[in-house]
Amino acid sequence: MGTILTNAPAEPAGTVAYATADGLLGSVWLLVAIPLVSAAILLLLGRRADRWGHWLGVAAIGAAFVLGLTYFFQLRGLENKSVELSLWDFITVGDLRVDFGLLFDPLAAVFVLLITGVGFLIHLYAVEYMAHDAGRRRFFGYFNLFVAAMLLLVLGNNYVMLYFGWEGVGLASYLLISFWYERPSAATAGKKAFLMNRVGDAGLAIGIFIMFATLGTTQYDEVFNGVGSLTATTVLVLGLLLLLGATGKSGQFPLQAWLPDAMEGPTPVSALIHAATMVTAGVYLIARSNPIFSANSTLQLVVVSVGALTLLIGCVIGAAKDDIKRVLAWSTVSQIGYMFLGVGLGGAAYALAIVHLLAHGFFKANMFLGAGSVMHGMNDQVDIRRFGGLSKYMKVTWITFMMGWLAIIGMFPFSGFFSKEPIIVAAFERDDWTAWLFGMAALLGAGLTAFYMTRLFVLTFHGPKRWTEDIEHPHESPKLMTIPLVLLAAGSVGAGFLLATSVPDWLEATAGLGGQEEGHHAVLSHTVITVLSLLVTVVGAGLAWFLFRGGTATEPQPAGVLVTAARRNLYTDAFNEAVFEKPGIFLTRALVYLDNRGVDGLVNGLAAAVGGGSGRLRRLQTGFVRSYATSILTGALLVVAAFLAVEAGWLA
Numbered sequence: 001m002g003t004i005l006t007n008a009p010a011e012p013a014g015t016v017a018y019a020t021a022d023g024l025l026g027s028v029w030l031l032v033a034i035p036l037v038s039a040a041i042l043l044l045l046g047r048r049a050d051r052w053g054h055w056l057g058v059a060a061i062g063a064a065f066v067l068g069l070t071y072f073f074q075l076r077g078l079e080n081k082s083v084e085l086s087l088w089d090f091i092t093v094g095d096l097r098v099d100f101g102l103l104f105d106p107l108a109a110v111f112v113l114l115i116t117g118v119g120f121l122i123h124l125y126a127v128e129y130m131a132h133d134a135g136r137r138r139f140f141g142y143f144n145l146f147v148a149a150m151l152l153l154v155l156g157n158n159y160v161m162l163y164f165g166w167e168g169v170g171l172a173s174y175l176l177i178s179f180w181y182e183r184p185s186a187a188t189a190g191k192k193a194f195l196m197n198r199v200g201d202a203g204l205a206i207g208i209f210i211m212f213a214t215l216g217t218t219q220y221d222e223v224f225n226g227v228g229s230l231t232a233t234t235v236l237v238l239g240l241l242l243l244l245g246a247t248g249k250s251g252q253f254p255l256q257a258w259l260p261d262a263m264e265g266p267t268p269v270s271a272l273i274h275a276a277t278m279v280t281a282g283v284y285l286i287a288r289s290n291p292i293f294s295a296n297s298t299l300q301l302v303v304v305s306v307g308a309l310t311l312l313i314g315c316v317i318g319a320a321k322d323d324i325k326r327v328l329a330w331s332t333v334s335q336i337g338y339m340f341l342g343v344g345l346g347g348a349a350y351a352l353a354i355v356h357l358l359a360h361g362f363f364k365a366n367m368f369l370g371a372g373s374v375m376h377g378m379n380d381q382v383d384i385r386r387f388g389g390l391s392k393y394m395k396v397t398w399i400t401f402m403m404g405w406l407a408i409i410g411m412f413p414f415s416g417f418f419s420k421e422p423i424i425v426a427a428f429e430r431d432d433w434t435a436w437l438f439g440m441a442a443l444l445g446a447g448l449t450a451f452y453m454t455r456l457f458v459l460t461f462h463g464p465k466r467w468t469e470d471i472e473h474p475h476e477s478p479k480l481m482t483i484p485l486v487l488l489a490a491g492s493v494g495a496g497f498l499l500a501t502s503v504p505d506w507l508e509a510t511a512g513l514g515g516q517e518e519g520h521h522a523v524l525s526h527t528v529i530t531v532l533s534l535l536v537t538v539v540g541a542g543l544a545w546f547l548f549r550g551g552t553a554t555e556p557q558p559a560g561v562l563v564t565a566a567r568r569n570l571y572t573d574a575f576n577e578a579v580f581e582k583p584g585i586f587l588t589r590a591l592v593y594l595d596n597r598g599v600d601g602l603v604n605g606l607a608a609a610v611g612g613g614s615g616r617l618r619r620l621q622t623g624f625v626r627s628y629a630t631s632i633l634t635g636a637l638l639v640v641a642a643f644l645a646v647e648a649g650w651l652a
Contacts, residue, residue: 023074024070024071024074025071025074025075025083025085025104026085027067028071028083028085028102028104028155029085029087029102030064030067031064031067031068031071031112031116031151031155032102032148032151032152032155034060034063034064034067035060035061035064035144035145035147035148035151036144036145036148037060038056038057038059038060038141038144039057039141039142039144039145039148041053041056042056042057042137042138042140042141042144043138043141043142043145047137049137050136050137053136053137053140053141054126054127054130054136054137054139054140055127056140057123057140057141057143057144058120058123058124058127058140060144061116061119061120061123061144061147062120062123064116064120064147064151065113065116065117065119065120068109068112068113068116068117069113071104071109071112072109072112072113075104075105075106075109080509081105081106081509081510082103082104082105082106082509082510083103083104083105084101084102084103084104084157085101085102085103085104085157086099086100086101086157087099087100087101087102088100090160090161091160095216096212097217098158098160098161098218099157099158099219100161101156101157101158101161102155102156102157102161103155103156103157103220104155105509105510106506106507106508106509106510106513107154107284107287107288107354107507107510107513108154108155110354110358110503110506110507111154111280111284112151112154112155114276114280114357114358114361115147115150115151115154115276115277116147116151118275118276118361118362118365118488119147119272119276119277121365121369121484121487121488122268122271122272122275122276122365122369122484123140123143123268124480124483124484125268125271125369125372125480125481125484125485126139126140126143126266126268127480128477128478128480128481129266129267129268129372129376129481130266130268133266135179139176139179139266142172142175142176142179143176143268143269143272145168145171145172145175146169146172146173146176146272146277146278147272147277148168149165149167149168149169149171149172150165150168150169150276150277150278150281151165152164152165152168153165153166153168153169153281153284154284157219157220158217158218158219158220159207159208159211159218159220159223160208160218162285162288163201163204163205163208166201166204166245166249166281167201169249169277169278169281170194170197170198170201170249173193173194173197173262173273173278174190174191174193174194175190176265176266176269176272176273177189177190177193177262177264177265177269178190178191178264178265179265179266179269180264180265180266183264185264186264186265188261188264189258189261189262189263189264189265190264190265192257192258192261193258193259193261193262196248196255196257196258197248197249197255197258198248199244199248199255200244200245200246200247200248200249200255201245201248202244203240203241203242203243203244203245203248204241204242204244204245204285206241207238207241207242207245210234210237210238210241211223211238214226214230214234214238215229215230220288223292224291224292227291227292227295228295230295232296235292235295235296235299236296236298236299238292239289239292239293239296239299239302240299240302242285242286242289242292242293243286243299243302243303243306245282245285246281246282246283246285246286246340247282247306248282249278249279249281249282249285250278250279250280250281250282250283250336250339250340251279251332251333251336252282252306252307252310252333252336252337252340253306253309253310253313254572256310256313256314256333256572257569257572257573257576259279259329259332259333260321260326260329260330260333260569262329263323263325263326263329267325267368267369267371267372267375268369268372270325270328270329270368271364271365271368271369271372272365274328274329274332274364274365274368275360275361275362275364275365275368276361276365279332279336280336280357280361282336282340283336283339283340283343283353283354283357286303286340286343286344287343287350287353287354287513290343290346290350290513293343293344293346294346294347300344300345300346301344301434302344303340303343303344304340304341304344304345304427304434304438305344306337306340306344307337307338307339307340307341307342307343307344308337308341308427308437308438308441308442309337309441310333310334310336310337310340311333311334311335311337311338311341311441311442311445312334312337312441312444312445312448313333313334313337313570313572314330314331314332314333314334314335314337315330315334315444315445315448315449315452316448316562316566316570317330317333317566317569317570318330318331318333318334318452318453319448319451319452319455319566320559320563320566320567321567322383322384322385322556323382323383323384324371324374324375324382324383324384324387324456324460325368325371325382327384327452327453327456328364328367328368328371328456331364331408331449331452331453332364334445334449335356335360335364335408335420335449337445338353338356338420338423338442338445339353339356339357339360339423340353341353341423341427341438341442342356342423342426345423345426345427345429345430348426348504349423349426350507350513351503351504351507351508351513352419352422352423352426352504353423354503354507354513355418355419355422355496355499355500355503355504356419356420356423358419358495358499358503359407359415359416359418359419359491359495359496359499360408360416360419362407362415362488362491362492362495363403363404363407363408363414363415363416363488363491363492364404364408365488366400366401366403366404366407366485366488366489366491366492367401367404367405367408369481369484369485369488370397370400370401370404370485371401372481373394373397373476373477373481373482373485374387374390374394374397374401374460376477376481377390377393377394377397377474377475377476377477378390378467378471378474379470379471381467381468381471383554384456384459384460385459385466385551385552385553385554385555386466386467386468386554387459387460387461387466387467388459388460388461388462388463388464388465388466388467388551389461389462389463389464389465390460390461390474391461391462393473393474393475393476394461394474394475394476394477395476396476396477396482396485396486397476397477397482397485398461399489400482400485400486400488400489401457401460401461401485402457402461403489403490403492403493404488404489404492405453405454405456405457406492407492407493407496408449408453409446409449409450409453409454409537409540409541410446410449410450410533410534410537411534411537411541412534413497414492414493414496415491415492415493415494415495415496415497415499416496417496418496418497418499418500419496419499419500420446421529421530421533422500423442424439424442424443424446424529424533425526425529425530427439427441427442428523428524428529429523435523436523439523439524439529443529443532443533443536444536446533446536446537446540447536447537447539447540448540449537449540450536450537450538450539450540450541450544451540451541451543451544452544453541454540454541454544454545454548455544455547455548458544458545458548458549459548459551459552462549463548463549463550463551464550464551466551466554
């Protein structure tokens with residue numbers, strides 16, 4: 001099937017030794033193949049698979065999770081914690097050689113477990129959620145394709161394989177976001193996500209070209225070993241291009257606008273994108289490329305700045321939204337910002353970002369599926385201003401959503417406290433004045449997160465009823481939807497502590513990730529930062545509870561400058577329209593006019609001239625001999641006149 005490459009302890013760092021492809025880890029390719037084959041069956045069989053197709057989709061991801069868990073324990077038994085499987089030559093052109101190969105190491109392993117584990121629960125939930133949709137079989141085909149592409153992304157052993165999965169994720173996200181394409185809003189959201197991601201994807205592609213042009217390879221180990229031979233400028237440019245790709249996939253500034261609009265897809269799509277797959281891809285790319293980002297301090301500063309700015313943007317906008325799914329979407333933008341902040345800080349903070357990513361997968365999937373449960377019981381209502389009092393009618397959803405809420409705001413002892421608070425501490429440990437800048441940004445983000453997520457929780461489940469007339473009796477969701485909620489809620493409670501105490505050491509086997517690092521002393525002590533973090537969380541949550549415990553107006557009210565700007569996404573959409581969309585439309589129309597009147601006009605004009613001229617000449621063909629004789633005589637006289645003129649010198 002292929003060749004397993006395992007890092008040999010006797011070799012220098014970055015080199016590989018070949019071994020035969022025996023053992024269970026030689027079948028790692030099944031992780032990608034199983035959901036991919038399932039997707040092909042569901043999409044190719046068509047309506048013949050309608051009755052059972054959804055269960056095939058669930059079983060495929062369940063099988064992938066069991067295999068992933070088995071491979072994880074197998075990997076723990078290896079001394080070097082890394083297995084590379086080369087399947088076949090994918091590209092061989094001149095000096096360019098790219099293997100179709102997979103890398104299963106500690107970083108890939110934790111992503112595999114997140115994608116397949118949380119993904120399985122979301123698939124199970126979707127069986128009931130999509131039960132009355134005529135396209136359920138097609139939906140699960142796209143769902144499986146999405147998971148297969150994400151698994152290829154994290155398992156590829158080179159940047160071309162990563163890019164292959166990267167584009168597969170982009171395609172699947174377009175199909176899922178615009179799944180209800182008969183709705184103009186869903187079709188538009190799918191196109192917006194696809195096009196904005198193309199901007200980031202172009203940056204990643206150019207970065208891969210630069211790797212080959214400067215290092216002659218796209219293999220991870222060879223690229224990382226060659227970073228030291230590159231100039232600082234080359235490293236900076238390469239890192240910025242990779243960062244551009246990461247911001248596109250993870251919805252970070254300046255390419256964050258597509259992510260909230262992606263809520264137009266079915267709720268399980270939102271949960272999968274935000275918790276376990278697409279938006280985590282950018283964090284994975286930077287973590288995997290840590291030797292590149294760690295080689296340039298300016299590059300790290302840019303990543304940290306993007307993360308800090310984005311986490312604040314997400315908090316401010318999320319506080320002004322009234323759509324339950326859009327509030328959660330902006331919270332994802334903000335929480336991914338914390339992860340970018342972590343990977344930008346470098347060193348041991350890489351592992352802290354991965355811990356938060358994994359913990360976030362539990363509580364964000366929990367809350368998105370909880371939002372879907374609320375919508376299920378409220379006739380697809382999404383406006384939190386028209387909820388209220390649902391804790392009495394949806395007990396399981398209320399309790400499980402509460403676990404996710406307490407986790408995301410970082411309340412002790414829930415998972416968010418153990419995953420987010422260390423990133424805040426690491427931000428305060430920078431060795432210059434930026435420690436205050438980024439540390440305070442992270443601290444402010446914690447307070448704002450507590451405020452707007454408490455607002456969401458209180459307006460949805462507490463206070464007076466504000467339902468519309470078409471909703472008489474809200475009801476709890478079926479068990480097939482609530483069981484995943486309970487399991488994810490358990491992860492929201494306990495996963496953070498377990499991950500924070502195990503993942504950093506586990507990732508230490510991946511170069512540059514995890515472990516202990518001799519760092520700078522924080523400008524504030526760890527205890528002080530922890531107390532401040534909990535204090536701002538309690539103040540933010542308490543303020544929101546006080547303001548919204550009695551409900552809120554069901555219609556938009558006049559607001560100040562900041563709230564108005566937040567409602568309009570801080571005018572980022574208006575900026576994109578003014579700077580990119582409208583000039584693009586003008587340029588397109590100008591090119592269409594040039595094509596119609598210039599290129600087509602010239603061709604059509606020439607054809608018209610030939611046609612018109614031939615039509616006029618055709619009139620001379622009368623069929624009368626006397627007409628032809630007159631024409632011949634006239635021509636002969638003209639020829640004679642011309643000769644006489646030449647002889648007389650008139651035409652000299």
